[in-house]
Amino acid sequence: MTRVTVTDVSVSYRDRVAVEGVSLDVEQGHWIGLVGPNGAGKSTLLRAVAGLVDYSGEVTFDGVAVPNAERSKTVALLPQNPVMPTGMTVGEYVLLGRTAHLSWLAAETDHDRAMVGESIERLDLLDFAGRPVDELSGGEAQRVALARALAQESSVLLLDEPTSALDIGHELAVLELVNEIRCERMLTVVAAMHNLTAAGRIADHVLVMANGATEAIGTPAEVLTSEVLGPVFGADISVLDAPDGTRVIVPLRSGHSI
């Protein structure tokens, strides 16, 4: 249950500016989707919020500027392609999520193992607990990575395009699952999302980025429009109404219309 406030954050890699002057304010328990073309700076912004890169500006959690090295108790990051070490079991992998809660030389306690058990159970991974993580399918691996993030007991969840390697069925299932857990635990979610339709359906707010800067921010209905998205993605984009009342966003081939 944490409010995330990003104020005028910029990130540079040597001579290249990856994120420039981005600000956003995410209320506790809300989901903000970051959308934009490849190289827009979405992943870099997430890494700045996670404290993994140096940045200028300010990132606060409930108004407190937490030092980079201590963020892992507040923020859990679910990477796009989590590394799945050879031979490490699901139980061992999820146990890594307790790292931030252990002092330098301490070993895991029964409480840590209980938290791991709870995460594994919540994500229906009981049958997988003893299996090596490198033998899992893409969808299973993402679920295991999510279990590790839950075991971290953080109140902010950062997702870096977690479904980009999944088919549409698994993509929806993973996003629905994250959303359920967000509602249960009042997690604040900041997610880089490549699927604009999914972002429109699931996020409370959407930040549209291009060239490291903010192009638009607002509710999905306000910013996921062909006028905003067309110039950002350099394509003709059509926004259609779906039968369930949500919006479907599709690119159009030049010279074609729906």
Add this chain to the structure above:
Amino acid sequence: MTSAGPLVGGVDDSPAAARVTARSSREADRAIRQAYQLSPWALGICLLALLVAVVLGAAIGPAGLPTVDVVKELLDRLPLISIESGLTERQQIILSSWRLPRVALGALVGSSLAMSGAAYQGVFRNPLASPWLLGAAAGAGLGATAVITLGLSVGWGPFNSIPVGAFIGAITGVSISMSLGRLSGRSTTGLLLAGVATAAFLTAIQTYLQQRNSDTLRAVYAWVFGRISTTGWSEVWLLLPYVVVCGAVLFVHRRHLDVLRVGEEEASSLGLEPRRVRTIVVVAATLLTAAAVSVSGLITFVGIIVPHAIRLLFGNSYRVLIPLSAIGGATFLVLVDIAARSIDAPAELPIGVVTAFFGAPFFALALWNASRT
């Protein structure tokens, strides 16, 4: 999501489903409780193998000692146990002054090299990494060669100049690599490349010194190919503090090495400080290696083969790898030393040659065994 039941909703509350869930819960609970735990069986097997190696190492040699009597003599030296071994006074002197120090030194050197290799492979996430890669061997080689060819006197206390020169050389080699690595932005790749460049440079100087002093080639090569030969316990006492202190440092960092298996960025996001872990582990492993090569010369292969054999037999977790590599490395080098002094007795083969000759087939066997299971 393909086979683990519904992700959301659709709860099956039938008795059969309840039984399956209960079984799954027990299995999951066991898997979580056993996560990263060192199996008592694995530990027992490794300790038993070491015990056998120590007894054989003490018994086998040019002057053969009866194995049973050696066992009795070793038991007699334990507190609260008194037993008549049957060894003559001469045999007891051979055991105390020659065999046991040699076995102890072999065990400590093997343990040091294997632990260091496993630790380096962990911090660099590279199965071929070893302290050799950061210039430890090249530095030690240069240090020893400089002492031999130039007649430098850097002896300290009871230790003659060659081990001290090798120790200084190994530390210097890794220090140069780490300093150069910092210039490249502290990345792992940058550090490894700095190590390669440093090793090449130091080896070039060593080769130049050898060429300029060809009369000492034999002495240089005798050191380079490694040997476990000692009279008395002085070298054991020299190495023991490094094994205890540096080994303890590596042991307590084995959990961090497991976290590093997901890569530095993910490890950072989980709350680890990868650079701090890398620095501490590299320093401890390097000191351990430098101390080992200073008394044994360059015994290659142990730091690669032992951790890999342990991986194949007992799993990839560093919580298992570090302690079992320590025991496995000790066992391996004691056994190899027996072979080195027995194959061409009374002459001794260079132990570095024997480690590779016997180690490679053993490694192939372990690989074959792993592929069948």
